[in-house]
Amino acid sequence: MPTRLNQTVADSALLTKSLPLELLRAFVQSDAADDGLTPSLMAELKLLARTPSLLVACNYGGTLCTAEGISTETLPLGSASVALRALAALPNTHTAVISGRSLRDLAAVSRLPAEVHLVGSHGAEFDMGYAHGLALATESVLQNASLALMEAVGFEKGISIERKPVAVAVHTRPAARKVVAAVTQRAQDVAREHNLHFIVDGSVLDLSVVEPSKGEALERLRARLGVGAALYAGDAPSDELALATLRGPDLGIRVGDAVPAPGHRLRDPESFARVLAMLFELRRAWLFGEDAVGLERHSMIGNGSSTALITPDARICWMSHPLPDSGSIFAHILGGDAAGHFSVEPLKPSPVLAQRYVDSTMIVETRWADVTVTDYLEPAPEGITSLVRVLSGTGGARITFAPRPDYANAPFSMEARGDEVHVVGTSDPILLSAPGLDFSITSDGRHATASAEVDLRNGPVVLTLRCGDTEPYTADPGGETERRSAVALASRQWVGGLKIPTVKAALVRRSALVLRALVHEPTGAVLAAPTTSLPEGIGGTRNWDYRYCWLRDGSMTVKALVDLGSTAEAEGFLDWLGRILANAPGPEWLHPLYSVSGAPLSTEATIESLPGYAGSRPVRIGNAADHQVQLDVFGPIAELIHSLAIRTGVLSDAHWLLLEQMAAAVLARWHEPDHGIWEARRPPRHHVYSKVMCWVTLDRALRTAEQFGRDAHAEWAPTADTIRAEVLREGWDDAAASYTVAYDSPDLDAAVLHIGLSGLLDVRDQRFLDTVAAVERELRVGPTVFRYRYDDGLPGLEGGFHICTTWLIEAYLAVHRYDDALELFNQLVNLIGPTGLLPEEYDPATEMHLGNHPQAYSHLGFIRCAQLLDAYTPPTP
Template identity: 35%
Template sequence: MAVISDYALLGDSHGAALVSSDGSVDWWCPPRFDAPSVFARLLGATGGFWSIRPLGRYTTSRHYLDGTMVLRTEFHTDSGVLWLTDALSLGAGERGHRIGYTSPHVLLRQVEVVDGAVDVAVEVAARPEYGLVNPTVAGTPVGIEISGAADRLILTADRDLAVDGSLVTGRFTLEAGDSAVFALHHRRAADPPIVPLDGRAALRDTVVAWQSWDRIHHDYRGPYREQVRRSALVLQALTYQPTGAVVAAATTSLPEKVGGAANWDYRFGWLRDGSATLRALWVAACPDEAHRFFDWMAASIGSLNEGDHVPIMFGVGGERDLTEHTLEHLEGYQGSRPVRVGNNAWQQKQLDVLGEILECTWVLRHELADPSPAAVGLLRSLADQAAATWREPDASTWEGREGERHYLTSKLLCWVALDRAVKLAPALNAEAQVPRWSYAMKQCREAILADGWSTARGAFTGAFGSEHLDAGALVMPIIGFLPGDDDRIVSTVDAIRRELGRGDLVQRWTGAGEEGAFIICSYWLAQALAMAGQLDAAKQIFESVTARANDLGLLSEEIDRRDGSLIGNFPQALSHIGLINAAWAIGQSESGTEPSTGPVAPPGR
């Protein structure tokens, strides 16, 4: 069984597939990220897969083609060398700044022998609806049709394949210079019939489209350029282009602890991560991507009734109801049950969302010189809500399900909401609200400084009146609440490094036991150190945690502190967002630029 780090991401900016290092597609959810899978062996033996590999012994290496999310796996056998190239098609004509706006929903796989001769084995076991459906498989004039529930698949190939019940299999030999291409087309039952693509041409178009996007967008010239570049491509692959939403991860139910029950569905867009996401898009991609993400957030929220709390997350199309259920027929990744679809955190009250949205507005303030009346109304209502509710308990940024408390990060982001609203007041035609917002902001700040600080711990703690440390306190300098070199911030950073850190790995809070280290916390630490002028320490943390990515530069949500393995949903957008923002902060520190909470101008741009 492959482990999480064995997988590569394929994306078409609509959905995602994961391919193991031995050539098996064990996860694919067409036509969008949160759709039911047609391959899900990642989460259970009955989930379905598509394997292409040499017969007999082999070793592998792999890489993405430069500037793309097109994967090349090289199989070295006793008789020859086989290349397997995998991609989700971007379709013909996709170029420039908005790849993936439309998608043919086709999984492309090409094999070619570059030396000697290789015997190749193909096995396709599609199992729609997370493995619940054993499909009907039959040959047709246009290809092999796989039908089950709402899914229709057509497999085309230029090699003979056989139907064996619900399986498709093939065996053939390729010699140096020979190649074969396969294309698996997906549609829903109600969609028009499939018109098969030319697989070779589609693969060439996809490579060119990705490289065009990379060439146009990636002009970041700060430190760690290649790592930032790869993370930018990952974020593009995790963006649902029809709306601009960025999903938290491509997967559901990959565990925070192997064998445990903390297995969540992350195939949705979180407003709670909004400002960090927008900054990373601005630094690593272009303003267009950041604008579309902001527009998706605003459109998803819509108008608020009095007393409504702002949802922390939405479906990629803006859906609110993400009610969670379990898939009892799947045993989960390495026995990690339950397997969940949907996420009940959508119902939580998290006050930090108010600050996230107003911070996004502040970052884009020069680009949003003439906001619409609807946007003005929304932003004013968010500031009013922060003024009215900052004293209330909530569920916190970590989405705990044990009840509400007065969490530090929630108060901090309420302060951000009010601070940015006051600064944006002229653009919001809200000068009359400034005294009320300013008074609430002052009270909130005083409460954080008094009740969030523990003299005994010499640090800001996770919640008012608590002695437990929380890595979320590392965002205090990042959001501009206190300077990075403030004595209280330096003391808090030192305490977190001492008590939550093990080398470069940082846990979320004290008392977490064997819980994994959250990768974003390490990048927050690097960013905070850079803002404190501790550049060498920041770079050491950054480089150490970044080196823990898999061989393709992909990061999960967490790292198991016992053995260093990647755990949690994969690849995790927030980890790559943290990488980009920490690299930028290090570049700011190196150049002597004063960190700012305003619009980002990346080093060298």
């Protein structure tokens, strides 16, 4: 099910074909010293560009073009027309022209496409049929007024009269000034005599049966389109009605000097065309990301309680505080510069030479020709995030510190105090210590940014960002090397205790370190991923918050570490689970996921102010899957307890109690339908994978009881047999020649491979061989395997899931298709990012990596495959 790039990107490219974007950019970059493009206007444009839903509206003559005319005499400036069209092609962006011209004339002369809303007759005429609804008496009034005007002013040189659907217009532009004055007075008298509204619109005098209603028209467009903010530009008195309706984040612009009024004023229509081009550039950058770096190219640092993502050019683009699911400090990956970042770049422009992890650590080095940045999160007391950035080399570097707390929604100010930068006004203290640096602070009218330049020939510079530290921080640059060495030593000692397979050993070590960094040591919970809303399809809505502990994912993550020889993470996770069960009404009522603190999740919400990665929205906070029924979660927990006991040779009473509770939950609910592993947002079904995992729960409980001398409950064995028989009978579909996603469904699902991988069905059974063949045939595309292809009740497309790819590799090995397993494994290896990390998905059609990053599922699956390939023994002939 390949993902497609957001069509609006292509649409805007097509719309700008008549005038290349380079010309728009030339407008932006040209000298604007005296045309009204002031710094305050630019600041407001930047804010307006970040509005979730925007309307850009303006008058026609005198605003989009230099003068009014009749019929096709006047056309809008080419650049203004292209900018309007390009803006209209952007997501959640609407454009409109509200003119005094008749709608028919406006459409003919402007030649603007259907994407641009046109409103004629000073805001009264929204459709071509409007004039046909006028009463005969009204037509008579207009006819009489037209005749009166012809007699009164029609003979004057340079004067012409035009009949409109709701008005009679007197055009005065070519006439001499004295003639215009006299004609204006006579036309006003005719309007009074015929009880018509007299409207002066530049060089056009309108005698209209309706009042000018540009304000009402703007309000009507806002309501119809559901926009949150608007820009309106105009040059005539009638435009003041529209400008008067602006409020809040709206922006009003007057063009020319016809109407004296305070506010932003541009010199001429060409200046307004430049503003439209600027707004397009700003909004496109905000919507689609100024530099949507491939997800797999991001590196993660972590210290067991906090994580952060780093771009290939050493920008901290994501970090939350104090908990994984707390508001962000930096969210550049979801909203560009406006969402917050912490950047370092060489003063002498040069390409990045390399980015790498220091061997067997979560310390990242980014190197240019004359600048190196070393990043890590050092251990800190609970509730404190401590990020260290060390700059070294022989050149100069520029530092930009732009925190944007709470997804760029929290107000704050910034103060430079000696060699420290303090973020003031936030709920938790935020302090950047930078001995020897002199920061300057600027503001874009909403947020502050601190910047500094440093000459590294004078020695390394240590930047320490402390969030949540209420005690004064004493910088110790001389001791940084020792602190970093201690961090590296602890990491290497942990890695040294693992049993690493020989197959892709370096990548397995990196995957293990990633999994360990996703363990929240203060609580024992395990994150599915450290990020939220990284899309499963570019431009789509499948953007989920994974900064929580799924019981399934957490169990599988720490089991992968147990299988490598590290058991402390599993012990911590089971302790965390025990505390949750102590407060639950019963094990059968466990939620599928919890916050790391063990609390149920709050309501899923969206952050409208963030455009999302590469324009993919919404950005979600929370996860509605918390309210689903997922009966498969008990199986991975049971399997973890069994594996941990085998690894350590000990089964504690606490862990046996947990196993009994998981079995009790299965006995109580295994026969119910549920939402399944993939959390489809549709009614529950009898999912085959969920039933298999219910069987796994009882099977592992029985094995553990036998191996460790515990008393198995009487109901376990017969219930396990009942579940197995039902799954084998009801889960098979003759038409698909495979086990399928749910009873009475022909749809394939990669998760049903577990019917054999779990041991429920012998892998030599023809039904399992056929299921492997069906998954391979229907769900594998090149180097990836899709979860399924059926309608799951959600809009949009997604990529193939790396965890599904690893399941197929495991299935190949189980049925002794070693060459196929090795080939697919190597293809998976080729998809791993340059520093060894994997996100959740891959789209073979666009060759893009998708989903939250790095993903625990992807890395634990990779470890499992490497171990199986390492231990594989061909069948005996």
